Amino acid sequence: MLRQRITNLVKLHNWIKPNCRATLPVTQCQQKRFKSDLYEPDYLISMEPDEPVYDCLNLQLKGYDFAVLEACQKQIHRYAEAMGIQVDDCWATPAQQVKAQRFKLGGTVVEAEYLLNVYERNVQVTDVPTWALGTLLRVVRAALPEGCTLKVHEHTIEHEEIRYVPDNQLIELKQQLQDMGGSRSEVKKKRR
Numbered sequence: 001m002l003r004q005r006i007t008n009l010v011k012l013h014n015w016i017k018p019n020c021r022a023t024l025p026v027t028q029c030q031q032k033r034f035k036s037d038l039y040e041p042d043y044l045i046s047m048e049p050d051e052p053v054y055d056c057l058n059l060q061l062k063g064y065d066f067a068v069l070e071a072c073q074k075q076i077h078r079y080a081e082a083m084g085i086q087v088d089d090c091w092a093t094p095a096q097q098v099k100a101q102r103f104k105l106g107g108t109v110v111e112a113e114y115l116l117n118v119y120e121r122n123v124q125v126t127d128v129p130t131w132a133l134g135t136l137l138r139v140v141r142a143a144l145p146e147g148c149t150l151k152v153h154e155h156t157i158e159h160e161e162i163r164y165v166p167d168n169q170l171i172e173l174k175q176q177l178q179d180m181g182g183s184r185s186e187v188k189k190k191r192r
Contacts, residue, residue, distance in 0.1 A: 052130045056088070056155040059123040059140070063148035066095075066119050072148055073121040075138050080125055085132055089124040094165050096120075124155060 059076060063069040073090060080087050095117040102112040128136075137152065144150055153159075177183060 026088060052127075054128045054130070054133060054154075056124065056126050057128060057133070058153055058155050058159055060079060060089065060151040061121045061123075061148055062118055062151075062152065063145070064116055064118060065147065066117075068145050068148050069121050069148060072143070072145055073092050073123060075143060075186045076123050079139055079143075080123065083132055083136055086126050087123060089122075091163050093120040093122070093124050093162055122159070168177075 031049075061069055062073075077087055077090060098116045098118055100113075100114045100116055101110050102110065104111045110175055123134075140150060
């Protein structure tokens with residue numbers, strides 16, 4: 001009963017905005033204000049410009065140790081989500097083999113030869129505010145393990161295509177089919 005009287009009194013004096021429920025306090029219906037905005041009028045807060053946003057970025061990690069790289073990718077994913085950055089996708093690309101040779105001192109004779117696998121992991125983030133990207137990159141660089149490298153770049157079609165391993169057997173079968181004259185549907189089209 002007392003609650004209903006207070007609600008009616010508030011409605012009479014128009015203390016609550018019409019789009020808010022009467023049970024909510026007045027502070028929840030107002031525009032979100034920060035402590036630094038204490039002395040700023042409402043119209044100045046609403047006139048603030050929108051912050052720049054990056055559409056789609058890839059955080060590319062490369063390293064020689066698969067397990068360390070995988071853990072680093074997981075950590076970056078968690079950091080981004082904790083900061084409120086939307087992680088769109090994470091993926092691995094096929095390992096690349098690099099041949100490294102060690103020469104004898106002062107000569108051209110090969111002393112040892114090594115085959116190294118370079119692994120790559122990617123974390124794709126979307127709609128990243130500029131202030132959040134700088135903070136994320138500082139945190140990631142501080143946590144980056146030894147032997148790993150980090151590159152940040154915009155997402156392109158080439159980054160999408162390199163993810164997939166080509167099926168060589170399927171490619172060979174398609175080539176054999178073309179050599180034999182094409183598929184039945186193509187043969188029917190040629191006859192017409």
